[in-house]
Amino acid sequence: MLATAPERAGLDDEQLRGMYQRMLTIRQFEDRVKYESSAGNVLGPTHLYIGEEAIAVGVCTALRPDDYITSTHRGHGHAIAKGCQPRRMMAELFGRETGVCHGRGGSMHIADFSVGMLGANAIVAGGIPLATGVGLAIQLKQTDQVIAGFFGESASNRGPFHEGLNMSAVWHLPVLFVCENNQFGQYTYASQVMLIENVSDRAAAYGMPGLTVDGNDVLAVYQAAREAIARLRRGDGPVLLECKTYRMEGHNIGDELYYRRPGEQESWKAKDPIARLRDCLQDWGALTAAQDAEIIADVQAEIEEAVSFAAASPYASTDTIYDDVFSSDYQVTP
Numbered sequence: 094m095l096a097t098a099p100e101r102a103g104l105d106d107e108q109l110r111g112m113y114q115r116m117l118t119i120r121q122f123e124d125r126v127k128y129e130s131s132a133g134n135v136l137g138p139t140h141l142y143i144g145e146e147a148i149a150v151g152v153c154t155a156l157r158p159d160d161y162i163t164s165t166h167r168g169h170g171h172a173i174a175k176g177c178q179p180r181r182m183m184a185e186l187f188g189r190e191t192g193v194c195h196g197r198g199g200s201m202h203i204a205d206f207s208v209g210m211l212g213a214n215a216i217v218a219g220g221i222p223l224a225t226g227v228g229l230a231i232q233l234k235q236t237d238q239v240i241a242g243f244f245g246e247s248a249s250n251r252g253p254f255h256e257g258l259n260m261s262a263v264w265h266l267p268v269l270f271v272c273e274n275n276q277f278g279q280y281t282y283a284s285q286v287m288l289i290e291n292v293s294d295r296a297a298a299y300g301m302p303g304l305t306v307d308g309n310d311v312l313a314v315y316q317a318a319r320e321a322i323a324r325l326r327r328g329d330g331p332v333l334l335e336c337k338t339y340r341m342e343g344h345n346i347g348d349e350l351y352y353r354r355p356g357e358q359e360s361w362k363a364k365d366p367i368a369r370l371r372d373c374l375q376d377w378g379a380l381t382a383a384q385d386a387e388i389i390a391d392v393q394a395e396i397e398e399a400v401s402f403a404a405a406s407p408y409a410s411t412d413t414i415y416d417d418v419f420s421s422d423y424q425v426t427p
């Protein structure tokens with residue numbers, strides 16, 4: 094069942110505007126990545142998060158700075174929501190030395206341990222066992238940190254999902270499993286490859302709570318995540334949170350979307366998570382027209398600066414290309 098959040102979810106005006114700004118930052122970052130990719134400046138395959146911003150921001154707002162996340166091939170939004178700098182991410186996508194992984198990782202391997210972003214992952218469901226392992230590490234260290242592991246609904250059809258959830262449940266690990274159900278697995282409708290409507294139903298098989306929320310409602314996501322995280326910090330074990338949304342773009346940049354049903358994208362545009370939050374904030378008197386214009390201008394300036402920074406940065410030198418890729422003990426024979 095879709096859960097809904099009570100108005101404002103206990104957040105003050107500034108916190109609500111902060112969520113709005115982070116969602117806009119993700120949207121503008123992604124719009125610009127699409128443009129820069131067509132201009133030939135972004136290296137490697139790239140998957141956009143447009144339309145799914147409420148999930149990353151809702152969950153990460155409920156986390157503490159010292160908590161962790163794992164991510165997916167569609168990970169730019171998770172990274173920004175957890176605190177990665179857009180300029181260092183853009184530089185990473187441009188393959189530059191100033192990138193968050195010194196230009197060696199690219200879009201699908203962004204990681205920034207300084208903010209608890211433990212890594213995007215090109216292997217579908219690859220982040221799930223990692224999140225489980227981090228949950229075990231937290232438990233052994235006896236801190237009250239938690240980890241949120243993001244993944245798509247198609248990942249829940251793979252073995253690591255089932256192993257990760259079972260092990261986490263048995264050991265009561267502090268892992269929030271966040272399923273982003275955007276209704277597609279690459280070029281296939283999820284409904285063609287799974288016969289259940291809600292991925293959250295799978296939680297029952299492992300004896301953990303499962304919940305489905307409207308993934309285009311940032312406050313519903315935030316509230317569900319906050320309650321789940323409180324449970325994790327008490328040591329009561331993991332939760333599976335499914336957020337229903339829609340992938341507004343193709344699977345990757347360049348996907349021509351020949352398989353998408355006509356009219357579908359347009360109907361989801363009416364549920365755009367950013368416009369929806371903005372309308373609510375305006376209704377509640379939490380966002381004046383002047384504040385909105387200022388936030389939009391700030392975000393635009395930040396993304397513009399990120400591109401300038403990336404474009405002006407040097408590519409990694411071939412002399413150091415293996416640095417930060419292999420351990421210093423590992424001998425690479427050219």
Ligand SMILES: Cc1ncc(C[n+]2csc(CCOP(=O)(O)OP(=O)(O)O)c2C)c(N)n1
Binds near residue numbers: 216218244248276279
């Ligand atoms: C183990 C594995 N199998 C297949 C692929 C190819 N692949 C990349 S993304 C993707 C679909 C993933 O769908 P989902 O998990 O729902 O995430 P979404 O792309 O919708 O965010 C597939 C099949 C892969 N990267 N890894």
